[in-house]
Amino acid sequence: MSNTGNRKGTLKRLAAELELSVTTVSRALGGYTDVADATRQRVLDAATRNAYVPNAAGRMLVTGRSGFIGLLLPLRDRARLDPFLGEYIAGLSEALAERGRDLFMATVASRQSELDVLRHVVESGRADGIVLNRIGECDERVDYLVSRGFPFVTHGRTLEAQDRYSWVDTDGATAFADTFRWLYQLGHRRFGLLSITENMTFRRHREEGFRRAVAEQDDPQVSVVATHVPRFDVAARQQAVHTMLADTARPTAILALTDELALCALELASGLGIQVPDQLSVVGFDNIPESAFSTPGLTTFDQCTREAARQLATLLLDSLDSLDSPDGQSGTTHTLITPALVKRGSHAPAPGAPHTVHGTVPANRATTTTRGSYS
Amino acid sequence: MSNTGNRKGTLKRLAAELELSVTTVSRALGGYTDVADATRQRVLDAATRNAYVPNAAGRMLVTGRSGFIGLLLPLRDRARLDPFLGEYIAGLSEALAERGRDLFMATVASRQSELDVLRHVVESGRADGIVLNRIGECDERVDYLVSRGFPFVTHGRTLEAQDRYSWVDTDGATAFADTFRWLYQLGHRRFGLLSITENMTFRRHREEGFRRAVAEQDDPQVSVVATHVPRFDVAARQQAVHTMLADTARPTAILALTDELALCALELASGLGIQVPDQLSVVGFDNIPESAFSTPGLTTFDQCTREAARQLATLLLDSLDSLDSPDGQSGTTHTLITPALVKRGSHAPAPGAPHTVHGTVPANRATTTTRGSYS
DNA sequence: GGATGTATCCGAAACGTTTCGGGTCACAGT
DNA sequence: ACTGTGACCCGAAACGTTTCGGATACATCC
Structure with missing residues (x-):
């Protein structure tokens, strides 16, 4: 008995078990100072005992962050795959994982438009930031994200107005x-x-x-x-x-x-x-x-695809962090890699x-x- | 003017603009029959005009589904990358996109345990299903998912008790x-x-x-x-x-x-x-x-990595669908590909x-x- | 004229979390 | 005895969606 059988570990359940309020349990786990050491310990114990993991949707709803970075992935029908996709994804998710975020693929099926998919991802709040690649000389995706003020970085750059956003490119x-x-x-x-x-x-x-x-x-x-x-x-x-x-x-x-x-x-x-x-x-x-x-x-x-990917991820995460920090000054960073x-x-x-x-x-x-x- | 400047399009905003209740707007968009044709049309118009996209967290919270399939991606430190990762991901997300889901990488950093990451993904509700690969003769990840009753498929199989779950493997x-x-x-x-x-x-x-x-x-x-x-x-x-x-x-x-x-x-x-x-x-x-x-x-x-990946995705989606359908009968399917x-x-x-x-x-x-x- | 049906709409609850603004209590200072 | 002062805790609101169970109005039927 003990913990097993307890389907779905929620804060409410935890609170009930400990005879504490949901607030206190949340604050204990959140590391707030206004909870007694003894109480915090009890909460921590109960949390690990019940293998408690906060529900992503609940947290997402209130914090407004999903913990995901989206990679726009157009699947030009059946064509030969970008030979770097693997390295690319590995580099990105590696760097992201180090800072607690995960990558998801915003797949663009053959009949969809990239811009539509991008819009959906952004407006639905499923991503905190976006990585774009295969950048054209003029790129409507870039334009959209810039005008929308949504955090993103690109691998490659548009021909003009490159200082509107951060990018990594090969020289x-x-x-x-x-x-x-x-x-x-x-x-x-x-x-x-x-x-x-x-x-x-x-x-x-x-x-x-x-x-x-x-x-x-x-x-x-x-x-x-x-x-x-x-x-x-x-x-x-x-x-x-x-x-x-x-x-x-x-x-x-x-x-x-x-x-x-x-x-x-x-x-x-x-x-x-x-x-x-x-x-x-x-x-x-x-x-x-x-x-x-x-x-x-x-x-x-x-x-150096992998390295470029790592830099992209770091760039994006940095800019997200600077958005959170009180002084919301955010510039753009441009990295040219000489191959x-x-x-x-x-x-x-x-x-x-x-x-x-x-x-x-x-x-x-x-x-x-x-x-x-x-x- | 008109729509621009309307940061965050929520149902509430839409409802206010249309002088309808949130319920009605939701049901109109959801295709329910108990809303007048004229009203539905008004709602639909307003939705496209405002480029309304439902908030993922809100929906997720109440439906319990995230729309994501997770791929467990261990990054054995700096080693040569799995040469198939690219094809693999392309195949998966292609098949998933056709049925309205997206893929995300549950990255396992070098110091984490795969099982821990898996547990977090499952318990946090970030994935509706999981794709596992690099299966060992005995695999604790498989054991966990089976005992937890969580939907998943594997590429490769354990040595024994293979009928506990669905898999695709090469013969x-x-x-x-x-x-x-x-x-x-x-x-x-x-x-x-x-x-x-x-x-x-x-x-x-x-x-x-x-x-x-x-x-x-x-x-x-x-x-x-x-x-x-x-x-x-x-x-x-x-x-x-x-x-x-x-x-x-x-x-x-x-x-x-x-x-x-x-x-x-x-x-x-x-x-x-x-x-x-x-x-x-x-x-x-x-x-x-x-x-x-x-x-x-x-x-x-x-x-035939890409094809295998497509089959994996389809398998998983089918089993998710059969979970939803009233007759929750779900068997397991095993596919052997002769290379x-x-x-x-x-x-x-x-x-x-x-x-x-x-x-x-x-x-x-x-x-x-x-x-x-x-x- | 009352009962029944139908078409259309809505209030409120629920999902799980975070956080704001208190509240209670004990104890020290005056 | 009264006022502060911390230390600790909690109620309630909010995030955006879906959905259950009505509610209203109007027409139809006997």
């Missing part, structure tokens, strides 16, 4: 600029840029970083052929990459916006009898697991180029800018 | 038995079994399937060397695999319980100058992304063996057993 511009310079130093002059059609901001940054470096070099010998392929259409992707490779004046160095594109180039090159890296260098971006196992191994940039280049076997000096000094490699560093808004 | 026993027979027909006689130390039930099933097939063959020429390596210790793993490969009478065929082990074998074999598949066949299990890119490509079994063999380049007839007929390959099929409990 693709610098990475691509550095890569161009490095490959240029290796003697490459004919470049291919494998990009995507999707209107994500990271595309813009990476392309612009590359083009800026090209412009800076100001070498008339440098030629660039760029192609944009839909991210989730395998046939179209292969077609586009094939076109680039089959050209007689094909590039000697290809920069791909994602590893998927780079791996596709590797595969097609091998099919066309093009030697990588002797005749063609390929550099990717993301460092997905497969890229360590391709032949040759893919030289690429590591995204680390992972050198594997898919790059080499340009064919026929003299063996020059190896170029300098972008180092791994992170920049954080915090700016308060005192409006 | 590793059949897969390993079939694989042995197949490799035997290919002429292999010296086998290596790369297993794990962890006490997961799938280990037992796969090993026993293999050993049963060996026993059935009853060929004195067949020899088996087995080794158990810790799953998350890279050095120990390499050491163990190296020992197996460095032996002069080393196996000609290695069956690995996971792709990670198989890939390790592939890598070390190449380092030792052992030709795969001519001198050594390696078969893995899981079909992780990397295994398509190894050299040679790894022959392995596909887990599909993915033939790539890491297998071949035994060295020196005559080129025999290729053995039959296990086909992909699924068996579902439903058994009601009418006690």
